[in-house]
Amino acid sequence: MINVVDRRLVSHVDWPLVAAICSLTLIGLSTIYSVTWDFRNDQPGSAFWSQLYALPVALTAMLVCMMVDYRTLAQRSLFLYGGLILLLVAVMFFGVVRGGSRRWIPIGGFSLQPSEFGRIVIALVLAAYFGGGRRSARSLSELAGAGLLVAVPFLLIARQPDLGTAATMLPVVLGVTYLAGLRLKWIGIAAVVFVLASPLIWTYGLQDYQKTRISTFVNPEADPRGDGYQQIQAKITVGSGGFYGKGFRQGTQGAYQFLPVAHNDFVFSVFAEEHGFLGVLAALGLYLFVIVRCLDAARLARDRAGSLLVAGILSGFGFQVLYNITMSAGLAPVKGLTLPLMSYGGSSLVSTLAGFGLILNVRMRRFTN
């Protein structure tokens, strides 16, 4: 099973990617340090410490995901899938409720959010599904099979309710099927249908709070104290940073709590405030570098399952990065979506690094049999 770490494998680890990932994680950590500073006691806030403690756990998870051969994992992905479903069902019964939704299972002093690992499992399952044999995403029946696989955890997560996390599984599906040969024509048709159906979705498919969120995005000034507040404050936070930024721990928008959940969903806004456009360029560069290296891993993968696995994980990651950063600048509707690697959140960090462990895994095993 676990081969003793082969020297050849070590030499094929994508060290620049590892470096970029670690840099982004540390940037995130320092931003959390700055923004959650406790002025009353003049010390870092508790969020910083819990993020710091999650880091070794996440690195361990990454290491584990690198060491077990991804092909073994893909072969046994149905067991992982079953485990995920079990955990999600367990959440339904034993989960703790926070902020009106039941997402967490308490384990000791920590709490685990199984839905965070949904994306990885789905990527593995789909990679195994399309990667073995002659299956391709060109056939509707096979697509339907894949859809069924995704639908079960999707619905379980969506009814927690956590539509946001559930929705992040969709780019994973799209990424895998895209690379597996999904006809672009179908994507086009789906887009057209969506546009045509949007009035119906607006009328029947959306809850009032979701409608408010969208209309607020279009016109935040309509309710600057309420729903438009975060969006306006996000723009102020980013815009006030200027070219060079206000400097580390010199930001006012996040530290004085004008921008809510600044260490979490809006961590990039605060980063932009303190480090300015220059910092933004650096961070964007690092994220793009990570994505490009991952695309290379997909291209270099030894087999089709490896490519698809990388594509799935990368799509989930890329979508979340793009959406969150756009939202950080007040350019997308506010949605509780974290920025992978930088945002506060232990489970998120662990699952993200685990995902990268798998990508590194695929790349370093490109020559093995």
Added chain:
Amino acid sequence: MEIVEIHERRRAEETRLTGLRIGFAVAFVLMAVFFWRLQVLQHARYEEMAANNHLKTVPLRAPRGVVFDRNGQVLVENRDSFTIAIVREQVKDLDDTVRRLAEITGADEEHLHEAVKRRLREPAFRPLPVIEHATFAQVAAVTARRHEMPEVLVQQVPTRAYPAEGMAAHAFGYVGEIQEAQLTSTEFSQLPLQPGAIIGQTGLERFYNEHLMGTDGNRFVVVNSRGRELEEMRVEAPVEGARMQVTIDYDLQKALEDAFGHAGLNGAGIILDPNNGEVLAATSLPAFDPNAFAVGIDGPQWQKLITDPLRPMTNRVLQGTYPPGSTFKIVMAVAALEEGVITPETTFYCPGHATFYGRTFHCLRRQGHGTVDLRTAIEQSCNVYFYNLGQRLSIDTIHKYAAALGLVGKTGIDLPGEGDSFVASTEWKRRTLNQPWYPGETISVAIGQGAVAVTPIGLATMIATVANGGTLVTPHLARAFDNGDGRGWQPIAQPAPRSRLDISPENLQAVRDGLWRVVNGAGTGRVAQIAGHDVVGKTGTAQANVSLQNRALAASRGVDVRDHRWFVFFAPRDHPQIAGAIFAEHGGTTGSATPIARHVLETFFAKLDGQPMPVLPGTRTMPAPQPAAPAPAVVSVRPASAPRMAAVSTPAGTPQ
């Protein structure tokens, strides 16, 4: 699986991966452009918005300048009062906070709600005053609960303290919060005023607001999103307003008001230095209590004041216009003499009435005064004599002399809201009624009835002009300012006389003689006679503004229809030092203005001669002048005030 197929697939995959790569690259470039726009192009705008978020300015109210009388006695000062305020930003449930606050302070809950409602539009971080001038018990109650109710604050605010019993209330005026319309008015828009600022609303407080108000200070603080203060960046200390010395003499002011009170009369009184127009005392009764305004007057109280039929808010000294009655004969005498229509020795026969233009006019004494010259005519107030002057002078000539003596238009006193004195002219009648002036109308004007209406301040300048020999001085109250820059008291320039009428000495002497005999001979003003001080004066009666037909009706409705009584005077005759006009509203046949003038004159001369102050008959001994503050007060006095106070009594360089 065939090799070809695998290769084909591989190629397709690579194409798709390249597509992804391009897609991500484009997306990232787009994002960089977005951030460039926000952080570089629109930076200034967002930087300002961020600063507005966390930098707050908390105003610190400046104490207004202390007002001293001409002898250095404090008239208006400041005391610290406590204001209980709610910081709306920190309130969870406003109704609950108000209810609990009402409970612990014993204040009326409705009242608090109203105070909150009035200022809901102000920013939520600014403390919203709900109980002004809180008692010590209220302050203690709030302070004791400061942990339960962190949203309630106690602030220390300097507040105006005026002399008790509304002394000189109309002269001082009152202060109040600037109104919205005033913020944009030409009078105040030039000043650095914010909503909630305290400004003078009437009187000296308003006229010299810019001097007196000082400069409010500011605290610049950093707050978090809940309005909690994190740090104080900088404090601009408030600058106290300039100290002001007014021309009022506390003792004379008190004597004037005491005398009105003793007579049980309302009305107006104004005492001038005839040589330069300095106002020594001025009162309008009934008055209001300016302290009530400083404390923030409430709706019902204000309604009561402005709907009171006795109109306590009107400053009768400059806003009331009344027929001058017989006091106008002084103007007639000067006009006729100077125009050469008569000499002092010209006589007319008074049979008790006279007929002009087919109408009969009566004299005060039915049996007539017989043959009288000018001096006797003034002494006896003979109407017939002055009817004859009216027949010989055109209305426009009378208008001209009335203007030269200060009875047309405003006197230019340094108080806001002065009304116009009015004496008819042919031009006026043509303009307003489009009719010619009929000579018959001049006959009534000759004894101060008909188309004549003057303000008490106008009449006071008239008698002052006669006293000083023809110089129409401008009455004024401001004497010197000390704006605290270390230069001490700076006298302000005396307003220039408005005009000068060269009355020939013989004519002047004749008028003065007549007026002297009013008081010291067989005239109507004998009450004002003071041995050793040649008081001269003239009484007058003005019909209340009710027509004869309606008198009975008005009286039955409780409207006071008794005539008004005037007394104008100056003294001593040959070197006048004091002049004035007393207006006794609805004095009727018994309530004369003369005793009021007498008490003021006695006080003036007693002070001048270093004698004990006179006591009004039938009153208990008056207490010595008290310090002006109504309550034990924390007075903001500059450390160096003592030596400066001494300098006040003879301000260096004040023009005499």
